[in-house]
Amino acid sequence: MSEERPGILDGAVHPAEQTKLFGHGAAEDFLARSYRSGKGHHAILIEGPEGIGKATLAFRFANHVLHHPEPAEAPGTIADPSPASPITRQLASGASHSLLHLTRPFDEKTGKAKSAITVDEVRKAGKFLSQTSGTGNWRIVIIDPADDLNRNAANAILKILEEPPKRSLFLVLTHAPGKLLPTIRSRCLPLPLSPLSETDLAAALESLGAAPSGARAGEVLSAARGSVSEALKLVNYGGFDIVEAFRAIVSGPAEPPRRDVHKLADVLSARDSDTVFSFFCQHAGDFMTDAARAAALAGDIARADRLAHLSFQLGERIAIAQGYNLDRKQTIISVLDDIRATL
Incomplete structure (x- = not known):
């Protein structure tokens, strides 16, 4: 079904269609118990790295709430969604009148997702929440991820969170909670998720029919850092080749x-290369973070500070390049040059 869902990686399924969750049983049980108590928070901030199952958890919890609209009558655990259930089918097809998946809108002109969740999208959430459900059911908004909200959109969401309608539930996903408005964080109950263990990651990939095999199977599980999406990029998008080329350039001769x-820049800036470009940016950021941490542990605080500062600068530069559609190839060359110079 991924062909029908823009932005879904090859080998993956949309979180609304996923019937299994791996590695987050404790978080799921907490949500079930909290809901059943009738004292659950109206906004849950689900935190953790990209690709570890935050959206899958959000859709499973939404499915649970919509199947059991009266908290006191809900079971204390969350069952796997049944594909035969009308509610499950509606969620999977994006046709539910009780759930709004707020994410970056698709631009039909470019064929790609836009760079941010705008205030116009948040207005849709306001209209959605203002509608009266004929069954008195819940209204659930999944913000996926809140990191993509631009400033105006973030302020608009904040106003809704400050005065939430009755029987409304917000599941706010974030890869980097520290970058969210403090006022948004303060109005949500944080629920941090950890990266998947290699055992859980292997099981998740197996369920997708994408389990790595051969000599590099262990390497995939290690390099993916507990993220299903990173593992799929390594296996299906030439991730290892990108990593090897990056390491050879930044750690090789003074003048590669x-x-x-x-x-490398041509590969990452080619047409329809959004996935590999995103993979490169994530890897470059992780590489710099690891280098800064190693320098700090070695007692070289000045070097650690330089590396951490550069990591922050590179993240901002890449975000600006994406937001303003700047020349991607030149951005990549500049990033490589700066990392090499600092190292």
Whole structure:
């Protein structure tokens, strides 16, 4: 079904269609118990790295609430969604009148997702929440992720969170909670999720029919850092080749061949290369973070500070390049040059 869902990786399924959850049983049980008590928070901030199952957990909990609209009558655990259930089918198809999945809108002109969740999208949430359900059911909004809200959209969401309608539930996903408005964080109950263990990651990939095999199976599980999406990028998108080329350039000779730099930049800036570009940006950021941590542990605080500062600068530069649609190839070359110079 991924072909019908823009932005879904090859080998993955949309979280609304996923019937299994791996590695987050404790968080799921907490949500079930909290809801059953009737004292659950109206806004849950589900925190954790990208690709570890935050959206899957959100949709499973939404499915649970909609199947059991009266908290006192709800079971104390969350069952796997039944594909035969009308509610499950509606959620999976995006046709539910009780749930709004607020994410970056799809731009039909470019064929890609827009760079941010705008205030116009948040207005849709306001209208959705203002509608009276004929069954008195819940209204659930999944913000996926809140990191993509631009400032105006974030302020608009804040106003809704400050005065939530009755029987409304907000499931706010974030890869980087520290970047959210403190006022948004303060109005949500934080629910941090950890990266998947290698055992849980292997099981998740197996359920998708994407379990790595051969000599690199262990390497995939290790390099993915507990993220299903990172594992799929390594297996299905040439992630290992990108990592090897990146390491050779930034850790190799003082003056690596410019053809190697341009070859990598060409791959990452080619048409329809959003997935590999995103993978490169994530890997480069992780690489710098690891380098800064290693320097700090070695007692070289000045070097650690330089590396951490550069990591922050690179993240901002990439965000600006994406937001303003700047030349991607030049951005990549600049990023590589700066990392090499600092290292």
